[in-house]
Amino acid sequence: MALLYRATRLKDRADTHVFTFVVTRSATREPDRDVTSKDFCCAHQRWAVAFHRSADASLGVYLVWRGSCEGMRVYVDFTFTLLSRDHFTANEGFSGKQVKFSAGGCAQGRGRCVSLAELTAKFADARGEFQLELTMSRVRTIYACELRAPRLDTQPIAFAGFDWQVCVTGGCSKEPLSLRLVRLSGEGQQCRVRYALAIGEGERRVHSGPLECVCDAEGRTVPWVPRPPVRQTNKTVRLTLELSWARLLAELNVAAGGRAATCYDRDKQAWAVRCDTHSETVRLHMLYRDVHHVPRNHLRYVSWSAWLVRAAPAPGESDADELPGAPFEQYYAQDSADEGLMMETALRVEDVSRAGCALMHPGGELRVRLEWGDTYLLFQATYHVYDDLCRLHAHQMRREISVLQAENYSLERQLFSYQKSLAYAQAQAGEPAAAVETGRRSPAERSLSTDTEYA
Structure with missing residues (x-):
């Protein structure tokens, strides 16, 4: 099996998503059957990762588009990376830029990504399981036809x-x-x-x-x-x-008195929003009512944004005010009840009962607009040994960066020393200085003006 273990959105200009899969030994020990992950969503399209064992004892990896439609094309930048158990510099993978997916070509990848011997030696653990990272960015969905x-x-x-x-x-x-x-x-x-x-x-x-x-x-x-x-x-x-x-989108009227209002997300899961007035500003208490429906030993990641809708917006004025801290995101594991998430607002409690409040609707209600974002069902509900690998890589990269910074400081110190020696030699010879001294110190001088030693 190939289990979606973690998902991360980098929130950069390319809208990069990183998916980490835990691949069991069935991908390498069953040559007669291809292994495919469960469907997951990225850029509002459904995808899957497939593995194929070839006759020459090598493993192929493919990205599969599940939402094929006649006349539609999807272009993706993607990268597959096998995570090494020893060091992040030993990771191996391949990538493609603006790879085309269409009804006639729903799977794109490499038929011989890694040999089984190398996979066992460098990437698989004692159980024969390994981790695969998929990075997707710049996803474009285009439909074209003749009318x-x-x-x-x-x-x-x-x-x-x-x-x-x-x-x-x-x-x-x-x-x-x-x-x-x-x-x-x-x-x-x-x-x-x-x-x-x-x-x-x-x-x-x-x-x-x-x-x-x-x-x-x-x-x-x-x-x-x-x-x-x-x-x-x-x-x-x-x-x-x-x-x-x-x-x-979901819009619901929430009573200022505290009665909860119910809505549903894109997966038909029930949520409740309650108004909390026990602070200086009004807060909205977001509760996941169907938290007991999360599969055992799984995490459900949910993200959303929220607005308070104005009762009568003026011409040219926005019809809603986004809540501070949006978008919101939370992980949910199976439980009997959800404690909820508090969403702060800029509306003061004393303004709720004041006549003419722009955010209060007839009946003393607040109208809340929810916009649902990404949703993922992730394997393994608690911290696991699989997380050690990413933590190891993070520490190794910090060490590498520290060493590079130390080398950079050392080179800056040497450069500054050479500049001082050259200026001194030119002054002794009566030659004009190469640089005019100003009141502003150079970056090298500022960083090397102390006797601090960098290890």
């Missing part, structure tokens, strides 16, 4: 757990052509989606730029009208849709 009148609607597109469709209307006589992204599934649920549309090809291609909006009750978004206007013809028209993300 011909009279049918100007796309086929259903699967993304982020919903089915979508682009509807094209107008374009005849004086009515301008407009495009609208429509969500076909998830009735009664709100979601915020970010996407971009383009129509045409070459010099006649018109691009919408990034679009972001909340789907209405019928799953529709705001229509986009290309500029300059596009007219329908008997020829086919090239349509391109790039989907960035789609996040489920």
Whole structure:
């Protein structure tokens, strides 16, 4: 088996995700059966990691796209790394830049990643288990198709757990052509989606730029009208849709008196939000009601953001205030009840009962908007020996960095000494100094002005 052990989002510009898998010996001792991990989500697509043992006693590793759809392409930067048991500099792996996944090529990787002998000697422990790290970044989801009148609607597109469709209307006589992204599934649920549309090809291609909006009750978004206007013809028209993300929203009214309100996340798990007024500012108590449904010996990681919605926002004013500290994230293990997480707000308790409070709604209620983020089900609910490897690597890297810093300080000290000697020699010879002395000290002088020794 290949068990998802830990998941980390680096929150960088490339939106890098790091997944660590614990791979059991079944991946190497059962040549007649390929081993595949359970599905996991990254960039709103479903993925899996597969292992294949070849006839020449080597192990292949593949990244598998589970959400294949005709006309859709996904581009990913990914890196597979086998974690060494001895030293992080002995890690081995391979990577790919903007690797294309499509309906005809759902698996990408290397058929001969490592020999079984090397795997056993350098990476596997006494139980035959080893750790594999997968890094994914710059994930792009693009759907493209050809439209011909009279049918100007796309086929259903699967993304982020919903089915979508682009509807094209107008374009005849004086009515301008407009495009609208429509969500076909998830009735009664709100979601915020970010996407971009383009129509045409070459010099006649018109691009919408990034679009972001909340789907209405019928799953529709705001229509986009290309500029300059596009007219329908008997020829086919090239349509391109790039989907960035789609996040489920939940809005609930929370009574200031303390009665809890219930909502559900994207996995149909129940949550409760209660208003707490026992502090200077109002706090929202977030409770995971279905914490007892977390599988035994597993952790469930959940992240979300939260806003307080204004009752009557002024023109040009934001309709909601994000809570300090968002986004929130928490790990949950199986338990009889959840103690909950306190979310601070900027609303003072004394303002709750004051007339005209912008955040209070009729009935003395606060309207809370939740936006659900990443969710992962991770193997091993407690600290385990597997964590020692990452801790070992972290300590080794700190040691390496300390040594490099010491060498850098030593070189700076030598350089500063040479500069002083050169300036002294030039002064004795009556030559002009190479550098004019100023009141501001150089970085080298500032760092070497003391007698501190660096080990």
